[in-house]
Amino acid sequence: MSQLQRIRPTKIELIRLRRQLVLAVKVHKVLRERLTILVNEFLAQLRESIEKRRKINDLILPVYNRGAGLLGVYGENVYQLFHRTTPALTSVLTTENIMGVSTRSIVLKAPGEDKAVYAGLKDFQAQAYELLKAIIELGKAEEAVLALGREIKSTKRRVNALNYIIIPRLREQIRVLRMKFDEREREEKSRLKRVKNILEKRKKLE
Amino acid sequence: MSENQDALTRYLEGELRLVNKHVPYKRKKLCELLGEPIPYIVLRDGSIHVFDPEELKRLKQVLRDKACDLSLPIIIEYVPSDQEGFYVVNGALEVEAVSKVLECEGKEGQLILYRPQIIELRRKLRTSTTILIKPGGR
Numbered sequence: 553m554s555q556l557q558r559i560r561p562t563k564i565e566l567i568r569l570r571r572q573l574v575l576a577v578k579v580h581k582v583l584r585e586r587l588t589i590l591v592n593e594f595l596a597q598l599r600e601s602i603e604k605r606r607k608i609n610d611l612i613l614p615v616y617n618r619g620a621g622l623l624g625v626y627g628e629n630v631y632q633l634f635h636r637t638t639p640a641l642t643s644v645l646t647t648e649n650i651m652g653v654s655t656r657s658i659v660l661k662a663p664g665e666d667k668a669v670y671a672g673l674k675d676f677q678a679q680a681y682e683l684l685k686a687i688i689e690l691g692k693a694e695e696a697v698l699a700l701g702r703e704i705k706s707t708k709r710r711v712n713a714l715n716y717i718i719i720p721r722l723r724e725q726i727r728v729l730r731m732k733f734d735e736r737e738r739e740e741k742s743r744l745k746r747v748k749n750i751l752e753k754r755k756k757l758e
Numbered sequence: 759m760s761e762n763q764d765a766l767t768r769y770l771e772g773e774l775r776l777v778n779k780h781v782p783y784k785r786k787k788l789c790e791l792l793g794e795p796i797p798y799i800v801l802r803d804g805s806i807h808v809f810d811p812e813e814l815k816r817l818k819q820v821l822r823d824k825a826c827d828l829s830l831p832i833i834i835e836y837v838p839s840d841q842e843g844f845y846v847v848n849g850a851l852e853v854e855a856v857s858k859v860l861e862c863e864g865k866e867g868q869l870i871l872y873r874p875q876i877i878e879l880r881r882k883l884r885t886s887t888t889i890l891i892k893p894g895g896r
Contacts, residue, residue, distance in 0.1 A: 571767075572766060572767055572770070575767065575770045575771070575774075576766075576770055578774070579770045579773045579774055581838065582773070582774065582777050582891060583773065583777070585836060585838050585843065585891055586777055586891060588843070589836060589889055589891070592876065592877060592880075593880065595877075596880055596881055599881075600881065644796055646796065646798070646806070646808040647805060647806055647807070647808065648807060648808055648885060649801055649805055649807040649888075650780075650884075651780055651889060652776070652777075652778075652779050652780040652803070653780075654805055657808060659796055659808060659810075659811070710773070718766070
């Protein structure tokens with residue numbers, strides 16, 4: 553109510569409040585649309601992250617088994633051997649924008665052709681590369697899920713603030729101003745009637 | 759009170775401005791992006807959006823000879839309505855690319871999509887499509 557009492561009861565104020573109400577309704581509609589799209593994106597990313605997690609679960613066991621096999625064949629120095637023979641795998645940390653939500657992303661550059669030939673190493677390299685790619689994809693999807701979740705939360709708060717506080721308050725302020733103007737008009741009418749009566753009485757007396 | 763009211767107006771106008779901040783400042787051609795080591799574009803808010811190279815290769819494969827003329831990202835307009843809103847893809851090449859990816863048909867340089875199709879499209883072309891919100895509808 554304190555907010556309502558502070559409004560100046562002028563026509564200019566009423567016009568401004570009405571303009572604000574139109575703008576607030578428009579923003580509310582736009583934010584609600586954005587929220588719908590964000591929720592869709594969130595669900596899509598969530599589905600993708602579940603799929604990726606399943607894929608990783610399927611990939612990890614063969615890689616582990618092959619790694620254990622290679623360890624048995626080449627001995628404990630097998631990972632140093634890989635380090636020397638495997639072409640470097642480079643990744644670039646970048647950003648991806650989903651509906652105005654910036655999420656971290658990685659661009660993985662495929663390794664070049666490996667000239668060294670060791671029995672079992674090629675398959676292990678290919679499988680390990682696939683696993684690494686799936687892990688990065690999962691990281692991207694989960695990062696997007698978190699970022700989208702945060703954005704959905706803040707957008708929801710803004711939509712609710714507009715829906716339950718700002719728009720009803722503006723409507724109430726407009727209603728109060730209209731009531732005040734109507735009251736003034738009625739007062740004016742009754743005053744005029746009274747003046748008219750007085751004048752008529754004076755005429756009669758004369 | 760008038761200061762508060764002005765702040766509210768400023769906030770509301772700011773929200774309208776920011777709703778499409780993820781739209782690209784300038785679109786790039788597919789061939790240009792394929793030639794770059796890290797294909798990216800600058801968005802209206804100044805941030806950088808990187809394309810997935812695999813998506814670009816897929817688009818090139820889908821469009822073949824016409825691929826070089828395709829501007830990316832493909833802009834999908836969200837059109838609100840009283841019921842569930844729908845999405846529109848404009849432009850002959852864009853429609854061809856999207857319809858081939860989704861295996862559906864577009865008419866006269868325009869393709870109307872609904873929510874399940876959009877989910878499918880965003881799953882297949884996540885980085886090379888972007889959704890634009892039209893506050894006033896069509």
